[in-house]
Amino acid sequence: MPKISRRTLLKSAAVVGAYGAGVGLAGRFGMAKAAAHPITLEAVKRDAVIVGNEATHSVLTYESAGLNVGPMPPLLRLTRGEPFAAQLKNSIDEPTTIHWHGLRIPNAMDGVPFLTQPYVYTGDTFDYAFTPPDAGTFWYHPHCNTLTQMGHGMTGVLVVEDPDDPVFDAEIVLNLRDWRLGGDGQFIAQFKPRDAAKSGTYGTVRTANWAVEPTHDAPAGGLVRLRLAVTDVTRIYTLKLVGADALIMAIDGQPLPVGEPLDTAVISPGQRLDLIIRMPDDEGAIVKLEDIRPSTPKVVANFRAVGTSLKRNLGDAPTFRPNAPVEADFSTATAIPLVLSATAENAAKESFCGSLGYSFWAINKVPWPGDSDDPTAPLAELKLGQTYLLNMENVTPHAHPIHLHGMNFQVVSSSNGPVAPLVSDTYLIMPDEKVQLALVADNLGDWVFHCHIIEHQKTGMTGYFRVI
Ligand SMILES: [Cu+2]
Numbered sequence: 010m011p012k013i014s015r016r017t018l019l020k021s022a023a024v025v026g027a028y029g030a031g032v033g034l035a036g037r038f039g040m041a042k043a044a045a046h047p048i049t050l051e052a053v054k055r056d057a058v059i060v061g062n063e064a065t066h067s068v069l070t071y072e073s074a075g076l077n078v079g080p081m082p083p084l085l086r087l088t089r090g091e092p093f094a095a096q097l098k099n100s101i102d103e104p105t106t107i108h109w110h111g112l113r114i115p116n117a118m119d120g121v122p123f124l125t126q127p128y129v130y131t132g133d134t135f136d137y138a139f140t141p142p143d144a145g146t147f148w149y150h151p152h153c154n155t156l157t158q159m160g161h162g163m164t165g166v167l168v169v170e171d172p173d174d175p176v177f178d179a180e181i182v183l184n185l186r187d188w189r190l191g192g193d194g195q196f197i198a199q200f201k202p203r204d205a206a207k208s209g210t211y212g213t214v215r216t217a218n219w220a221v222e223p224t225h226d227a228p229a230g231g232l233v234r235l236r237l238a239v240t241d242v243t244r245i246y247t248l249k250l251v252g253a254d255a256l257i258m259a260i261d262g263q264p265l266p267v268g269e270p271l272d273t274a275v276i277s278p279g280q281r282l283d284l285i286i287r288m289p290d291d292e293g294a295i296v297k298l299e300d301i302r303p304s305t306p307k308v309v310a311n312f313r314a315v316g317t318s319l320k321r322n323l324g325d326a327p328t329f330r331p332n333a334p335v336e337a338d339f340s341t342a343t344a345i346p347l348v349l350s351a352t353a354e355n356a357a358k359e360s361f362c363g364s365l366g367y368s369f370w371a372i373n374k375v376p377w378p379g380d381s382d383d384p385t386a387p388l389a390e391l392k393l394g395q396t397y398l399l400n401m402e403n404v405t406p407h408a409h410p411i412h413l414h415g416m417n418f419q420v421v422s423s424s425n426g427p428v429a430p431l432v433s434d435t436y437l438i439m440p441d442e443k444v445q446l447a448l449v450a451d452n453l454g455d456w457v458f459h460c461h462i463i464e465h466q467k468t469g470m471t472g473y474f475r476v477i
Contacts (some may be wrong), residue, residue, distance in 0.1 A: 044422030047094035047136065048073050048085075050183045052101045052151075052163065053082065060214045060221055063194040069161040071103060081219040082165030084182055085149065087141050089171045094138040097129055104128035104153050107137060108414070109167065111147040111262050111434045112278060114139035116454025119414055124455040124473060128153065143332040144171035145262025146281040148184075156242060156353040156463045160189060160199045162219075164240030169262075175327040177285065178231030178319055183298075183310055184219070186241040187212020199242075205464035206351070206369040208407045209243035215300075217310040224295070224311040227288050230318030232326055234258075235284040235298075237276065242463040245277040245408060245437065247302035248309065249285065252295060254323055259283035261433040263417070264329035273301065276456040277410035279461035285326045290318035322386075335419040335432055337447040342396040345389050349403045349411070349438065349460075352376045352469055369468040370460070377459075387475040388458060391450035399446040403438040409465060410437045413474075415456040418446040435461060448477045 015245040050071045056064040057080035068080065076083035087093045097107050106129055108120035118139045119125040129135040141147075147167040151158040166184045176460030189212050191197045197213070204210040217223055227233045235255075239246060249272075261281050268285060276282050286296065352371035368376040375385055391397055401416065403409060412435045420431045424443040438444055459471035 022203050045092040045094040045138065047096050048076065049096050049098055050083075050107065051098040054101050057162070057219070059194065059216065059219060061194055063459070065188075065194050065196065067161060067191060067196060068190055069163045070163055071160055071163060075262070079219065080162075081184065082149075082163060085165065087169045089141055089144040089169050092138065092140050094136065097135045097137065099131055099133055101158075102131055104130050105151045105158060105163075106135070106153050107149055108152040109137075109139070109147065109149050109154060109343065110412070111145070111281070112139070112167075112169075112287070113142050113415060113417065113452060114283045115440055116415060116452065119454070120455070121414070121455075121457050126459060143262060144169045144174065144319045144330070145259055145264070145332065146182075146238055146260055146283055146395045148238045148240055148281070150240065152457075156199050156467055159242050159463060161196065166236070166238045166240070168236060171330055173330050175329065177234045178228045178321065180234040180236070181225050181227065181312070183217045183238070184237050185217055185237060185246065185309060187244055188214040188216065188337060189373045190214050191309055194354045200464050202367055205367065209462040209464045211243055212241065212422060213311070215244075215307060217298075222308045222311065224313050226315045227286070227312045228319050229288055229292050229294070229314035229316050230290045231288050232265060232323065233286045233288055233312070235286055237282045237284070239276050239278050239280050241278050243278065245275065245302060245410070246300045246309070248274045248276060248282070249299050249301050249306070250284075251297040251299055253286050253289055253312075253384040255286045256323060256326055257282065258285055258326070258329055260431060261435055262332070263432045264324075264331050266331075267328060268326055268432070270352055271475070275302075276465075277408070277435070277437040277461065278439070279410050279412045283329075285323065286299065286312065287321060287323040288312065288314045288322065333428045335417055335447055335449055337396045337419060339396065339398075339447070342447065343397045344398045344400050346373070347388065347399055347401040349375055349401065349405060349409055349470060350374065351405055355415065367468050370465050370470035372458070372472045375472065377466075377471035385472070387455065388472040389474055391448075391476045393450055393453060393476055395450050397448045397450060399448055400443070401436075401446060402443045403440060406440045408437055408439050409470065410435050410459065410461040412461045413448070413456060413458050415452045415454065416448060416450070416476075418448045421445040421447050450474070
């Protein structure tokens with residue numbers, strides 16, 4: 010990480026005018042109407058106990074008065090259609106920003122250095138303000154030196170409530186992530202180049218809400234809404250629930266038309282899952298949420314039935330109000346080929362936003378050179394309101410959770426078999442898979458499109474679309 014000088018600040022300030030086609034253009038999503046009372050999210054470095062009794066040094070997190078429960082970034086609760094405002098205060102020793110993952114908000118609020126906003130330097134602030142158009146489970150994280158900043162803790166869950174959300178007997182929100190810690194509880198190297206060139210470098214300690222195998226109490230015989238967000242930089246989970254039945258109600262914040270019985274669910278970095286669990290009737294019974302990928306089950310979290318059974322029926326769980334559909338016009342759609350590949354290994358350009366020093370991956374043969382004030386050309390220029398078909402092909406032997414900022418797509422078809430017409434912002438494309446995603450370019454600006462295995466993102470598997 011190079012030192013950032015004030016001279017660089019002035020240089021980057023000079024190109025502020027180029028940022029954010031969203032500035033002054035309300036678009037269909039609108040800027041926040043009346044200013045909401047802003048919360049403060051202060052990026053801080055501190056000690057925190059993650060595993061055992063010893064404090065881990067150099068943990069990075071967000072602090073917000075009255076909202077934190079422990080050292081984890083606070084769970085933010087917004088309301089669909091109501092203005093939200095947060096002032097980022099940077100108290101860590103390098104630049105940062107906040108990206109609001111999965112929220113369809115104006116480009117100027119998207120938090121990507123150079124493409125949508127300037128760096129927020131140490132000691133500086135940045136005011137985010139927007140009105141979330143969709144309800145669901147989302148999350149937030151930096152988009153600067155992300156492997157370090159996210160790897161050291163800066164990943165928080167964000168819930169957008171709908172005033173019409175059905176009420177359940179309990180709600181539990183879990184932030185699923187790993188840590189790269191050595192036996193002494195201190196951070197070890199965040200990645201290994203040979204792993205970055207494969208499926209990524211896995212954490213050594215798994216947590217849910219920054220706790221190893223936590224147990225949460227829930228009413229016996231009750232219906233519990235479980236919101237899960239995978240905020241890890243690498244790990245893909247295959248989740249299974251042992252000891253209770255559950256319905257999948259929403260994927261990536263988007264409600265399903267009807268709840269689907271949970272068998273196993275694959276959920277990758279960037280993705281979210283909303284479940285309704287029917288807790289056992291017997292007081293003290295334990296339900297286990299397990300990760301069975303690749304084979305030996307690992308406990309992610311436990312849920313303990315407490316009290317006298319409420320005797321609910323899972324079949325009575327009400328569905329959620331849908332978010333806006335992707336209104337694709339297939340008759341006028343333009344196809345955009347997107348080939349995800351490895352690239353000839355070479356050194357990446359130095360980047361203020363943290364280069365890993367390698368380039369292993371590419372989209373359409375172009376490895377992202379790193380965040381800079383001279384980025385590569387967009388993957389494509391999209392016309393506002395037009396429908397596009399992203400014909401994405403993974404010619405690598407690894408899975409990639411590909412994330413699009415600012416807009417949703419609809420899954421149309423896959424070479425791997427029948428697909429549900431899911432609406433999402435993140436698609437886990439498997440090795441050798443070809444998938445077709447329909448996208449309506451309904452939000453102006455430059456929108457990043459990248460793999461959410463952060464080592465892949467940072468070593469080339471990144472690009473952006475420009476909506477004009
Ligand atoms: Cu990837």
